[in-house]
Amino acid sequence: MALRVAVFDPFLFTKQFGAGQIKFRTHLISDFGTTTDKDEDAALVVPVHENIICNLANIEIFDSGDAEEEDCLGWITIMEKCDGNLREKLKNGNATLDERKNIATCIKSGLDYLEEVGIYHRDKKLANFLLIGDVAKICDFGLVEEESGRKSFRKLGYTRRGSKYRNLEALCKF
Template sequence: MPRGSSDLMADSFFVRKMLTEFALLTALTLNSDEREVLRDKIDEWVKCFLPKLERESTKTEKCRLIASVERQEFGNESKHYAVFWRFCKFGAKKGFIFDDNQKHLEKFKATSFQKKILRQNPTLKNVFLDRSEIKEENGKWNLKNELKNKLLSEGGEAIVFNQKFGENLMAVRIAVFDSFLFTKQFGAGQIKWRTHFISDFGTATDNKKDHALVVPVHENVIRNFANIEIFDSGDEKEEDCLGWITIMEKCDGNLREKLKSGNPTLDERI
C-alpha cells in the first residue's frame, strides 16, 4: 500500500525529534528531564550497536580470572598491594593475594563475575594463580563492512569508529577489559550497561584537588560526551566494569603525526 502524506509527516517528525535529542549530547549542562530523554536515546543506540561488535580471543578463563584481580579495588590502607601482589587464590566466596614468596597480603570479597568464572571452571579454585600467567592477546576483531567503513583506529585494547549522532560526526571508542567481551562466549545478550554524560558532572575550573565529580573542559582536551560502562548481566551490584564505550569529539588529526611533521610550540602541546 502506498505511503500517504500523513505517514511521511510522521517520519519527518520522528527524524527531527531524534536529531533534537542527539543535539543534547554535546551540552555541558542539562536538566534532569533532558538527561533522561538523551539517556533513553543513547541506550537505544547502544542496544542496536552492541550486536555488531564481534571479536576473537586467544586468552583463557585463567587469564580472565587473574585480570579481574588486577581490576579489583582494595581498601585505602592496602592500595599498595595492587602493585606488589604476584599470586592470587580463590575460595568459595573470598579471594586472596600474595607476594613473590606467596606470603599472604590481603583478602577480598569475590565479585559476582569472579564467582561466575569459578563456577564455570572449578579447577581454578584453591590453587595459586601467578599474575604472569596472563597470556598475550592475539585475537582479532571480526568487523562487517558497515563498521569496517567507519574504522578510525585499531590497536591495543581499544578500537575507534566514526559515528554520526544527529548532525554531529563523532568518534566512538570501544575499550575491552575482559578478554572474552564481544566474543561468541560472551556476546551482547550476556551484558548490561550504564550510561553517563558529560552533563552528569560539574566542570573542573582550576587545578585544585576536589572530591566532587568533575570533568576538565578546555579547548585542548578532547571532550568525552558520553561513557557507557559495560557489565556482566548477572553483576547486580555492578562491581566489575568489563569494558566501556566512549562517545567523544572527532579530531581532524592526531598528536603523533603533528609531532612528527613539525615543531609545535608549548601552547600547542598543552
C-alpha cells in the first residue's frame, strides 16, 4: 500500500489550528460498487479499472463546523502500491518498443474508461502514470473535470469539490 496526503487549506499548519476544529470521514473501497457508465443511476459507485489506481481508503478532513461536509480541507488516501512511474521508466531508457506500446495501450484504456464514467483527467504527465509490472495505472485525480455529480467519486478520492479546490474554469484563468 501507498499513502498520499493532500492539504488544501494552510490553516492546518498554523498555531491557531487545534484538533477540536476538524472532523474526519473515512471511506473504504468495500463500501462502493463499480461504475460502468456516467449516466447510470447508482449513488455508491467508484471507478474500478485495471488501468486506474485503486484507492483502497480515503479519509476526508473537514472543519468541525462544516455540517454539510462540502468544503474538504484535505485528504489522506491509501492506494495500491506501485513499482514506479512512467517518467522514471523512460528516464532510465530501458523500455523496449513493445513495452512502450503496452504502456500506451494501458493509458488509453484507462482514459477511455474515465471518460465513459464522466471523469476527465487533466493532469496527464509522465509521473501520474504508475506502473505495476507491465501494467500502467492512472493516478493523481487532483485536477479533473467530473460531470456525473456523484459524491461517491469524491468520497473515495477520485474527484474534489469545495472552496479549497478550484474547478477547471478557475484554473484556466491563471
